[in-house]
Structure formats: C-alpha cells, structure tokens
Amino acid sequence: MVFSLKFNIQCSRQCKDNSRKSSIGYIFGFTVINVIVFGPCLLEVVKSKFVYNCRCVLRGCIPKKLMVYASKYSHEFDESNGFGWKYDTEPRHDWSTLMVNKNAELQRLTGIYKNILKNAGVTLIEGRGKILDPHTVDVDEKVAIVGGGYIALEFAGILNGLKSEVHVFIRQKKVLQGFVEEIRDFVGEQMSLQGIEFHTEESPQAIFKSADGSLSLKTNKGTFESFSHVMFATGRRPNTKNLGLETVGVKMNKNGAIEVDEYLRTTVPSIWAVGDVTDRINLTPVALIEGGAGALAKTLFQNEPTKPDFRAVPSAVFSQPPIGQVGLTEEQAIKEYGDIDVYTANFRPLKATLSGLPDRVFMKLIVCAKTSKVLGLHMCGADSAELVQGFAVAVKAGLTKADFDATVGIHPTSAEEFVTMRTPTRKIQGSPESEGKLGL
Ligand SMILES: Cc1cc2nc3c(=O)[nH]c(=O)nc-3n(C[C@H](O)[C@H](O)[C@H](O)COP(=O)(O)OP(=O)(O)OC[C@H]3O[C@@H](n4cnc5c(N)ncnc54)[C@H](O)[C@@H]3O)c2cc1C
Numbered sequence: 001m002v003f004s005l006k007f008n009i010q011c012s013r014q015c016k017d018n019s020r021k022s023s024i025g026y027i028f029g030f031t032v033i034n035v036i037v038f039g040p041c042l043l044e045v046v047k048s049k050f051v052y053n054c055r056c057v058l059r060g061c062i063p064k065k066l067m068v069y070a071s072k073y074s075h076e077f078d079e080s081n082g083f084g085w086k087y088d089t090e091p092r093h094d095w096s097t098l099m100v101n102k103n104a105e106l107q108r109l110t111g112i113y114k115n116i117l118k119n120a121g122v123t124l125i126e127g128r129g130k131i132l133d134p135h136t137v138d139v140d141e142k143v144a145i146v147g148g149g150y151i152a153l154e155f156a157g158i159l160n161g162l163k164s165e166v167h168v169f170i171r172q173k174k175v176l177q178g179f180v181e182e183i184r185d186f187v188g189e190q191m192s193l194q195g196i197e198f199h200t201e202e203s204p205q206a207i208f209k210s211a212d213g214s215l216s217l218k219t220n221k222g223t224f225e226s227f228s229h230v231m232f233a234t235g236r237r238p239n240t241k242n243l244g245l246e247t248v249g250v251k252m253n254k255n256g257a258i259e260v261d262e263y264l265r266t267t268v269p270s271i272w273a274v275g276d277v278t279d280r281i282n283l284t285p286v287a288l289i290e291g292g293a294g295a296l297a298k299t300l301f302q303n304e305p306t307k308p309d310f311r312a313v314p315s316a317v318f319s320q321p322p323i324g325q326v327g328l329t330e331e332q333a334i335k336e337y338g339d340i341d342v343y344t345a346n347f348r349p350l351k352a353t354l355s356g357l358p359d360r361v362f363m364k365l366i367v368c369a370k371t372s373k374v375l376g377l378h379m380c381g382a383d384s385a386e387l388v389q390g391f392a393v394a395v396k397a398g399l400t401k402a403d404f405d406a407t408v409g410i411h412p413t414s415a416e417e418f419v420t421m422r423t424p425t426r427k428i429q430g431s432p433e434s435e436g437k438l439g440l
Helices: 018-023 055-059 061-082 095-119 150-161 181-193 284-290 295-301 330-337 350-355 384-396 401-406 415-419
Strands: 003-007 036-038 122-126 142-146 165-169 197-199 204-209 215-219 222-227 229-232 271-273 315-317 323-327 340-347 361-368 374-380 426-428
Touching: 055 061, 055 095, 061 095, 061 150, 061 350, 142 150, 142 215, 142 222, 150 165, 150 181, 150 315, 181 197, 181 323, 181 361, 181 374, 215 229, 284 295, 315 384, 323 384, 330 340, 330 361, 330 374, 361 401, 361 415, 374 384, 374 401, 384 415, 401 415
Parallel strands: 142 165, 142 229, 165 197
Antiparallel strands: 003 122, 036 271, 204 215, 215 222, 315 323, 323 374, 340 361, 340 426, 361 374
16 A cells, blocks of 8 residues: 655754754655655655655565465475375465465555554555555466566575576576675575576576467577566665655765765765665665664654674575575675684585485585684575574674584574584685785
C-alpha cells in the first residue's frame, strides 16, 4: 500500500516553533527514517505520495526468507528418508497456500509498522498504490535466472526447492563476486549437486517468445529454450531521478547514489540521506544503524553528532546452503594487515551421515599474524546465518584466535569447529597497504 506520511513530531530541543515550518523535513521511504531529511527541526511529509512499500518487509528480506523456509522442506524431506521416514506419496507443494499465508504475514507486519508510526504521532495519509502485487510464479516449470549475485542465488534455491528446473546464467566464471573465493566455489558446487544448472561466462543477448508462449534465452554461447520465466537479478540502482535533487545541488555519483559525508549529510547541508540510496552496504540493518534508530537520529534530534559504525558488519546469503560472513576476506586482510594466518575446514556434517545427501560445510577464519586478532569469519553450510550472527559479536569486539581457542565448543555442532581450528591451512606474508584502514 502506498501512503503519505505526515510527521507531526517536533524536535523539542531545537525547535518548538511552528512558525519555522518552512524548514520542513521530507522523509522518503519507510524501513527507517528513511533516505532524505530536509532540515532538522520539524519533520513533515507534505506531499501526498509517500510510498510505504519498503523493500525489506514487502519485497526483499522478509518475503524472500519466508519463501526460503518453504523451499527448504524439499531438501528436508529428502534428508528424512535416511532417518527412516517414508512417504506413501511424494510430498506436493501448494503455491497458493504459501502465497496466501505469506501475504497475510506481510499485512500483519505492515499493520505493526503503521501502529508504531501512529503511536509516535505520525499521521498516515493514504496516497496511491497497493501493498502487494500478485507475484505469481509458476513453480512447476523451467526458469532462467540471469545474474550471479546474492539475490539470484537465493531465488535459484527457492525455485529449485519448490521443484522448478532452474538455470542460472552468469557473466563470470563464478557466482558471488566479492565474496570469499572458496565460498564462491563451494556454494556453486553444493547448489549444482542439488540440481541447479549454472551457465558460466554467458551473457544474455536476447529473449524470444515462441508460439507456445515459452521463452528462449540467447546468450553469447547459444540459445536455451523452453523457459516459462526469465528472471533478471543483475543489480539495483538508487532510484533518485525526479526527486529534484539535481535542482537543489545534491551531488550523486554516476549510478545515482547520493553522496554523503561521514555523518550522512549530503552536499546540501540541510539534506541528509541514509540507506540503499547511498549505495554503500545495502542491507536493512545498515539502513537502521544509519537512520531512525541510529546515527542520524542522534545527530539530528539528540544533539550528538554520530557517525554510523561500519566495522565488522555481518551479512548472510540465504542460498541453500546459506552463507554467513563477518569481517574481512583473505584479499582484504592481506591488503590491510600483510601477514595473516588462514584456517579452513571443509567437512560432512553429522546430519549428512544418515541422510546420505552430499551436503558439506565450509568454514574459514582469517587471523592477523601479528596481533592474533580474528579479522574475518566465513561459513557456508546449514544454519550459517544464525551461527555467524553470534560470532559477529566476537569479531566486532576484536577478540583474538587465543580467545576463540579458549572457548569451549558445543558438541556435537558444526559451530564447534570455529573454536577448535588449531593448525593454519596456510600462512601468508603480504605487504599491507594501510594498516587497519577497514577498522578491524
Ligand atoms: C530481493 C531482495 C532481497 C533482500 N534481502 C535482504 C536480506 O535478506 N537482508 C538484508 O539485510 N537486506 C536485504 N535486502 C536489501 C534490503 O531490502 C535493503 O537494504 C533495505 O530495504 C534498505 O532500506 P532503505 O530504507 O534504504 O530502502 P527501501 O527499503 O528500498 O525503502 C525505500 C522506500 O522509499 C520509497 N520511495 C522511493 N522513492 C520515493 C519517493 N520519491 N517518494 C516517497 N517514497 C519513495 C520506496 O518506495 C521505499 O518504500 C534485499 C533486497 C532485495 C531487493
């Protein structure tokens, strides 16, 4: 649904005077106090087309994760056979039940956010649009996904789990550019074993529709036929056109990302920007630490100029298997610190011994050779997102390998491997470019 928001919140310390309404604040977006604020005194969205459909809740993280949960059952049914479960008929998935339940949950969440705003004294004025579009995907057919980034991989896993035939087309040799090299290989292999077909070094050139309605994808290497859907997940750009930013002199880069200083202030002092629109770390929790609950709120409304802290931001990819990571990659660590020790493990988890499935787990620790500080922690395998969130506290706190070694493992888990890696897989001697620049 699309709403206008009228903020009646006044910044009590700085301005209680309604006569200063001319320094009105505009806030675009919703996940957090979002994207752009003009002036620190009174926040009021005067235009009536405030869009309420924040990406995280309605089009990104939440619906995506619900669909990941749905699709994981097919793997779990397969796993259960080795543990003695038998099914008289093949479990069948009902897409419409999933959509109805997912949409109900999104409505519920939207209601909660509306209430939060209402209780904070915000007037919601309904503008235009819809909360949800039908978003129907015929899951029984053959789908092409173009792109090798995290969103492409997540949807490949979802659709594969829901029994579509999935083909992923990527321009490069490997998926997930910028991620840890071993994980790029590992996740590609694991997903291939689950039946997803990767077409590497292939660039799409055209899509043709046949008389029977099916789609063909022409790439630099050939033409692939009979797709019911072709999905592009090739990246996003900040949607900053026609906001009037150029007119007032807000500087943007060539992709349309708004340039901000360390305090999130744009080149026009009364205008601030947070979240994806600045195109730095495009994640919901990062938008939150920048915006409403974080740095910007303190700077503008508590008289405490605050920079968001981007050190050791953990993140996950909800591919199947999922990936969790925090801190530096090996390449970044060498650049920053020179000499590093790398610990890796690649093993078959306990569950796979009976399930008989080819599931494995990969883990990696990157340690500064000089200080023994853990600089990076990376994992691909079941539960890695949940597990890395916990370890992120240790990495953020600057704990050392000795602290990890002194921590007692929980047995039997995959996680215990992170506190029992005794011998480095390799020791690397490099020359740092600028020690500690990334702040770890
Ligand atoms: C498919 C997908 C999956 C994702 N999964 C994850 C995940 O698992 N974990 C994670 O952390 N992040 C994930 N993300 C990223 C996450 O959704 C974003 O980082 C987060 O939503 C950024 O918040 P934001 O407030 O900056 O922008 P958004 O959530 O995009 O909110 C911007 C809002 O501004 C509105 N708006 C735009 N222009 C105007 C205008 N002119 N006037 C008024 N309003 C306007 C938009 O409609 C929108 O409501 C995912 C993204 C996608 C696309």
